[in-house]
Amino acid sequence: MATAARELTPHEASAHPAPESIVVRFAGDSGDGMQLTGGQFTLSTALAGNDLATFPDFPAEIRAPQGTTFGVSAFQINFGSTAIETAGDQPDVLVAMNPAALKVNAEALKPGGLIIADEGEFTARNLAKAGYPEGVNPLTDGSLGRWQLMSFNISQLTMDAVKPFGLGNKEALRCKNMWTLGLALWMFDRSREPIVHWLQAKFAKSPELAEANIAALNAGHAFGETAEIGADAARGLHQHHVAPAPAEPGLYRTVTGAESISLGLVAGSKLAGVDMFFGGYPITPASAILHHLSRLKEFGVTTFQAEDEIAAIASAIGASYAGKLGVTSSSGPGIALKGEAMGLAIMTELPLVIVNSQRGGPSTGLPTKTEQSDLYQAVYGRNGDAPMPVIAAASPADAFDCAIEACRIATQFMTPVMLLTDGYIANAAEPWKVPDMAAYQAFPVSFRTDPPAEGEAFLPYARDAKGARPWVKPGTPGLLHRIGGIEKKEGSGNIDYAPPNHQAMTDARKAKVDGIAAHIPPQSIALGEAGSRLVVVGWGSTFGPIHQAVRRARARGLDVSHIHLRHIWPLPANLGDLLRSFGAIIVPEMNTGQLKTVLRDQFLVDARPLSKVSGQPFRIAEIEAAIERALS
Amino acid sequence: MNDMTPVTSKPKDWESDQEVRWCPGCGDYAILKAIQRTMPDLGVRPESTVFISGIGCSSRFPYYMETYGFHTIHGRAPAVATGVKLANPDLDVWIITGDGDGLSIGGNHTLHLLRRNLDCQILLFNNEIYGLTKGQYSPTSRTGTRSPSTPFGSVDGPVNPCAFALGAGARFVARGIDVHKNLPGVFKAAHAHRGASFVEIYQNCIVYNDEVFAPFTEKKEAAARQVWLEHGQPMLFDGGLKGLALDAKALALKVVDVAGGDWKAAGVLVHDETNRSIANMLVTMPSGAHPVALGVIYQSPAPTFESAVIEQNARASEGKKPDLQALISKGQTWMVEKEPHAI
Numbered sequence: 001m002a003t004a005a006r007e008l009t010p011h012e013a014s015a016h017p018a019p020e021s022i023v024v025r026f027a028g029d030s031g032d033g034m035q036l037t038g039g040q041f042t043l044s045t046a047l048a049g050n051d052l053a054t055f056p057d058f059p060a061e062i063r064a065p066q067g068t069t070f071g072v073s074a075f076q077i078n079f080g081s082t083a084i085e086t087a088g089d090q091p092d093v094l095v096a097m098n099p100a101a102l103k104v105n106a107e108a109l110k111p112g113g114l115i116i117a118d119e120g121e122f123t124a125r126n127l128a129k130a131g132y133p134e135g136v137n138p139l140t141d142g143s144l145g146r147w148q149l150m151s152f153n154i155s156q157l158t159m160d161a162v163k164p165f166g167l168g169n170k171e172a173l174r175c176k177n178m179w180t181l182g183l184a185l186w187m188f189d190r191s192r193e194p195i196v197h198w199l200q201a202k203f204a205k206s207p208e209l210a211e212a213n214i215a216a217l218n219a220g221h222a223f224g225e226t227a228e229i230g231a232d233a234a235r236g237l238h239q240h241h242v243a244p245a246p247a248e249p250g251l252y253r254t255v256t257g258a259e260s261i262s263l264g265l266v267a268g269s270k271l272a273g274v275d276m277f278f279g280g281y282p283i284t285p286a287s288a289i290l291h292h293l294s295r296l297k298e299f300g301v302t303t304f305q306a307e308d309e310i311a312a313i314a315s316a317i318g319a320s321y322a323g324k325l326g327v328t329s330s331s332g333p334g335i336a337l338k339g340e341a342m343g344l345a346i347m348t349e350l351p352l353v354i355v356n357s358q359r360g361g362p363s364t365g366l367p368t369k370t371e372q373s374d375l376y377q378a379v380y381g382r383n384g385d386a387p388m389p390v391i392a393a394a395s396p397a398d399a400f401d402c403a404i405e406a407c408r409i410a411t412q413f414m415t416p417v418m419l420l421t422d423g424y425i426a427n428a429a430e431p432w433k434v435p436d437m438a439a440y441q442a443f444p445v446s447f448r449t450d451p452p453a454e455g456e457a458f459l460p461y462a463r464d465a466k467g468a469r470p471w472v473k474p475g476t477p478g479l480l481h482r483i484g485g486i487e488k489k490e491g492s493g494n495i496d497y498a499p500p501n502h503q504a505m506t507d508a509r510k511a512k513v514d515g516i517a518a519h520i521p522p523q524s525i526a527l528g529e530a531g532s533r534l535v536v537v538g539w540g541s542t543f544g545p546i547h548q549a550v551r552r553a554r555a556r557g558l559d560v561s562h563i564h565l566r567h568i569w570p571l572p573a574n575l576g577d578l579l580r581s582f583g584a585i586i587v588p589e590m591n592t593g594q595l596k597t598v599l600r601d602q603f604l605v606d607a608r609p610l611s612k613v614s615g616q617p618f619r620i621a622e623i624e625a626a627i628e629r630a631l632s
Numbered sequence: 633m634n635d636m637t638p639v640t641s642k643p644k645d646w647e648s649d650q651e652v653r654w655c656p657g658c659g660d661y662a663i664l665k666a667i668q669r670t671m672p673d674l675g676v677r678p679e680s681t682v683f684i685s686g687i688g689c690s691s692r693f694p695y696y697m698e699t700y701g702f703h704t705i706h707g708r709a710p711a712v713a714t715g716v717k718l719a720n721p722d723l724d725v726w727i728i729t730g731d732g733d734g735l736s737i738g739g740n741h742t743l744h745l746l747r748r749n750l751d752c753q754i755l756l757f758n759n760e761i762y763g764l765t766k767g768q769y770s771p772t773s774r775t776g777t778r779s780p781s782t783p784f785g786s787v788d789g790p791v792n793p794c795a796f797a798l799g800a801g802a803r804f805v806a807r808g809i810d811v812h813k814n815l816p817g818v819f820k821a822a823h824a825h826r827g828a829s830f831v832e833i834y835q836n837c838i839v840y841n842d843e844v845f846a847p848f849t850e851k852k853e854a855a856a857r858q859v860w861l862e863h864g865q866p867m868l869f870d871g872g873l874k875g876l877a878l879d880a881k882a883l884a885l886k887v888v889d890v891a892g893g894d895w896k897a898a899g900v901l902v903h904d905e906t907n908r909s910i911a912n913m914l915v916t917m918p919s920g921a922h923p924v925a926l927g928v929i930y931q932s933p934a935p936t937f938e939s940a941v942i943e944q945n946a947r948a949s950e951g952k953k954p955d956l957q958a959l960i961s962k963g964q965t966w967m968v969e970k971e972p973h974a975i
Contacts, residue, residue: 251965253965254964304714308740321712324719340705
């Protein structure tokens with residue numbers, strides 16, 4: 001993501017679309033391998049030294065009926081020579097593998113942008129499936145006049161290219177995505193080498209498939225290089241060369257949010273000095289974390305696929321009780337099911353990390369689309385007065401540090417912690433400067449093992465200066481005790497319903513979580529300075545578009561700043577004073593105004609919402625327009 | 633690793649300082665005493681023992697044991713226990729649950745704990761009623777049970793806990809009665825079994841369902857209505873005058889008279905606790921003419937869940953160095969040598 005934190009020059013800011021970045025969207029049927037194509041293009045782009053951001057956009061159905069608009073799967077990548085923080089507003093290039101993909105995605109394309117279509121798929125049958133009226137073919141009726149259109153029979157060209165390998169028709173056509181990738185690699189001057197290596201490894205067991213795919217890749221590349229193209233098309237299909245983005249020196253890799261959270265959790269458990277137990281239940285888009293962690297056994301990670309969401313968190317609580325760092329992960333509907341158990345972890349004051357990869361809601365909602373609408377659920381969504389720290393990741397790379405921070409707070413304060421991410425962060429890939437683990441400060445836990453003095457009772461709910469109770473592993477002699485979800489007596493933890501005791505324990509639980517504010521960094525300003533006329537306050541994956549919009553607005557001379565919150569609960573201690581220093585506050589969120597409400601409640605400030613709940617990330621232009629409105 | 637060498641203790645050592653708060657005359661008292669009497673015979677250490685419960689009258693149990701204890705949330709004790717045991721397999725885990733907790737709200741967890749075969753003891757206190765919520769019918773209540781929520785009688789059929797456990801793949805299924813002298817023996821067998829040991833205990837709720845089990849627990853009925861099973865011994869009851877034989881035609885058990893102690897001649901079966909088919913017949917015998925099967929009904933050990941997980945983790949880790957810096961540096965990487973100039 002933000003590998004360079006410089007501000008745009010006025011010239012750069014006004015040159016929109018920024019000439020140094022290109023947005024390409026690959027779209028096809030969900031069986032066409034578009035996510036694979038996009039993923040490999042991402043890799044080659046990163047290897048070429050471009051900064052990039054991606055946005056996978058796929059249907060909830062595993063195999064929706066072929067050729068229909070709701071079966072369209074797309075992968076968008078924005079790459080360029082300045083710091084890239086979003087997957088791009090409007091594509092410059094759309095690769096449409098069938099009529100449905102064209103229909104769904106054409107409107108998003110920048111005026112004058114380039115459409116590359118597989119005319120072999122624009123048959124009467126497929127056109128009908130995509131919902132075009134009988135006799136209408138957008139490739140020939142002039143309706144795409146706003147854009148440059150290049151259509152070739154990619155299906156036939158692919159079949160020709162893989163002919164020598166003797167594949168069946170179906171298998172041969174499966175190589176279409178590689179042909180398209182080859183063309184894209186040529187267009188943007190990318191190396192084919194890493195893709196070739198990847199194909200050889202992927203199809204190691206069936207070399208003929210590897211060879212066929214490589215042949216398709218090469219054929220697509222060669223087509224770009226040698227095709228005889230008419231004068232009109234030449235304007236479109238010239239070879240783009242995008243210069244590498246400025247980046248801090250060091251080792252880089254691409255990382256998705258699901259990967260970086262998994263790695264961050266492992267790192268967090270190591271910094272805490274305890275092994276991790278992960279209880280999970282399959283749910284989109286959170287399952288990838290379970291998949292990643294289940295391959296990391298040598299790092300002391302135990303993974304458990306539970307029978308349901310409740311068992312997933314309950315087993316993690318059991319593991320924390322027994323002395324491991326319990327972690328569970330889900331998405332909104334699953335988080336709702338875990339609510340009662342979160343209360344148990346709050347009541348028994350055990351460390352626990354709960355990752356919520358948010359998706360569109362309510363109920364099943366939009367399983368594969370992104371949204372930030374679980375903030376209320378994270379902060380308030382439990383019975384009783386049940387305070388719980390909440391952290392939100394800004395990007396795939398940021399999620400690594402956020403996961404470590406969640407582990408730190410959970411173990412240092414003996415509390416469950418919720419880490420919010422979303423479908424966009426979980427699936428999107430971006431370059432990540434691999435951190436030096438030696439630079440991280442460890443936060444080793446200490447289990448209580450010494451028995452109380454003769455004649456004194458062990459007090460499992462005695463508190464340290466931070467308000468945290470001792471962590472005792474069952475198996476420790478001399479410290480036998482019982483805990484549970486029933487209100488317990490201060491100190492001893494025995495059942496106690498007495499009115500003053502419940503008041504005291506409720507206050508103690510609240511004070512402990514509130515007190516975490518003193519142990520987190522004060523709120524900084526991402527861009528701009530305190531006291532400007534307007535501040536745009538964001539959290540989570542809206543960082544990219546907000547930051548870009550504020551940069552552009554500032555470059556045009558507007559007095560606006562950007563604040564990005566990592567700690568949602570408790571909020572940083574200085575945040576109230578900081579917010580009050582600005583003339584106006586707008587809060588863009590992919591919900592109907594949840595952080596806005598929390599800020600108003602906590603600080604009595606006039607925070608105004610900017611809402612988007614379409615399942616798509618904010619566009620920079622939308623936030624820029626809101627800034628202009630707020631300042632006019 | 634915890635110290636697991638056998639220790640000597642007295643029942644008193646297993647009593648916590650907490651006041652027991654069940655209704656006077658509740659069957660739970662007898663079960664608590666039976667456990668506290670059993671523990672010294674097991675040679676286990678209080679600090680290595682964990683009692684985990686859900687919600688309900690029975691689930692207050694952990695507070696009264698001088699061990700580690702976790703009173704969790706309704707129905708979820710098996711899931712919490714699974715995490716405890718995977719985190720520390722050396723702990724001796726007992727799950728305390730009831731008919732509502734373990735078979736209604738937590739039925740799913742009970743099912744999966746049994747099929748996974750987690751090494752623990754599950755004691756299911758079956759009183760056929762919701763006691764803590766003041767007497768509603770439960771999933772084990774017989775059809776027609778009148779309760780505050782079923783004033784005209786319940787219309788749905790009950791679940792048979794032991795048949796459920798066998799169906800879920802349990803490798804140890806036993807039954808006992810709260811006040812019966814054999815209960816500690818059942819607990820000992822459950823503890824000796826490696827894997828999930830499921831014990832259904834008929835427990836009298838003196839307030840909301842008093843004497844529901846009296847037809848076979850009353851002293852004068854006990855001999856004729858209870859068959860206590862012992863591996864390798866004939867299935868005899870009623871002072872040896874009656875026994876259970878196989879009705880091959882109906883593929884069910886039938887009651888036969890035993891004349892002059894010659895049970896073989898009467899065709900009485902010898903209890904083979906490893907026979908799952910007979911176990912199914914024993915737990916589903918219709919009440920009335922048939923006795924109630926008690927004791928260890930089925931036992932056939934299999935590898936435990938936690939040992940399989942730990943073994944696989946160890947195998948998967950073999951020869952791999954847990955180098956965190958190397959892990960995060962994996963995949964397709966590239967070096968940025970010095971800051972390139974922007975265009």
